Amino acid sequence: MIISNLSFRFAGRSELLRNVNLRLEKGKVTALLGEIGSGKSILLSILQRFYCIENGKLLLDGQSIYDIPLSNWRGKLGVVEQDIKIFNGFLIENIVLGNVTEEAEKAISFCKEYGFDTYFSKMPQGYMTIVGEEGINLSGGQKQLIALARALYKNPEILLLDEPTAAMDKKTEVFVMELLQKIKFDMMILMVSHRESIESVADYMYWLDEGVTYPKSLVSNLN
Numbered sequence: 001m002i003i004s005n006l007s008f009r010f011a012g013r014s015e016l017l018r019n020v021n022l023r024l025e026k027g028k029v030t031a032l033l034g035e036i037g038s039g040k041s042i043l044l045s046i047l048q049r050f051y052c053i054e055n056g057k058l059l060l061d062g063q064s065i066y067d068i069p070l071s072n073w074r075g076k077l078g079v080v081e082q083d084i085k086i087f088n089g090f091l092i093e094n095i096v097l098g099n100v101t102e103e104a105e106k107a108i109s110f111c112k113e114y115g116f117d118t119y120f121s122k123m124p125q126g127y128m129t130i131v132g133e134e135g136i137n138l139s140g141g142q143k144q145l146i147a148l149a150r151a152l153y154k155n156p157e158i159l160l161l162d163e164p165t166a167a168m169d170k171k172t173e174v175f176v177m178e179l180l181q182k183i184k185f186d187m188m189i190l191m192v193s194h195r196e197s198i199e200s201v202a203d204y205m206y207w208l209d210e211g212v213t214y215p216k217s218l219v220s221n222l223n
Contacts, residue, residue: 001025001158001188006056007211008039008046016042018211020056024158024188029180029201032192034208040192041082043208044160047190049073078156078187080147080164086135091120092127095149107153115179116149119172140167148176152183159183161191165198177201 006020016039024030034040045051047058049070058065065073087094095111096103108127111117119142123129135143144167151159165173180189180201191198199205206213 002057002059003047004057004059006043006046006058007054008042008051009054015054015211017046020208020211020213022190022206022213023204024190025204026188027185028203029184029189029191030204030206031198031202032190032206032208032213033194033196033198034192036194038208039211040194040208041162044079044081044162044190044192047158047160048077048079075154076157078151078154078159080144080151080159080161082162082166084135084143084147086131086138086143086146088133089131090127091123091129091131091146094131094146095153097150110153111149114149114152114183115175116145118175119145120149141169141172144168145172145176148179157187159187159189161189163193163195164191166193166195173197 001024003020003022003024006017007015008017009015020043022030022032032040032043042051046053049065060068090100092104092107093100096107100107104127108117111120120127123142129137131137131146135146138146144164148161148164165176168176177198177200180191183189191202205216207216
């Protein structure tokens with residue numbers, strides 16, 4: 001996926017993004033760093049087509065994403081937002097977001113394959129743990145794990161991650177970073193953060209400053 005010369009502003013306001021250029025590829029993790037409020041999360045919203053760009057191009061396989069029907073486009077995306085939506089009910093329901101009766105076995109097998117079971121099976125009632133309204137019974141790190149499992153369960157072509165490990169302890173963060181290395185050959189991954197710790201997992205890294213992206217070569221990750 002190519003993001004070329006992208007600019008964006010809210011109506012009646014100055015440009016928030018004025019020259020954003022990124023490249024997403026299967027087999028590579030692309031990381032975008034920047035200060036809080038620099039526009040990183042807005043860019044993810046733009047990629048989900050919640051906002052329209054002012055100028056620039058968003059291309060997937062040479063086709064503008066705006067030429068792809070909206071439902072089809074969003075079906076290609078797996079997203080972990082900063083503001084994670086957790087629904088009152090069982091843990092497994094928050095992963096599947098569909099017919100749990102039909103998909104529970106498949107979803108649990110998925111969690112075991114991807115390593116989430118190490119965390120989910122330790123919850124009070126395992127996958128049948130009641131998470132509570134807005135996930136009141138969960139820690140911030142548990143919410144982020146559920147959101148990541150939910151996003152990956154969709155088998156997306158593009159994975160968008162917004163500060164995906166911000167609430168996790170170091171051990172859980174390492175698990176997520178190692179998982180991203182395993183799955184990156186199956187999808188394009190864009191991770192945004194203000195934490196330079198994501199440098200350890202990034203193949204391509206960009207800085208966003210005053211609406212402009214600046215690439216940074218990661219020599220240690222080159223083959």
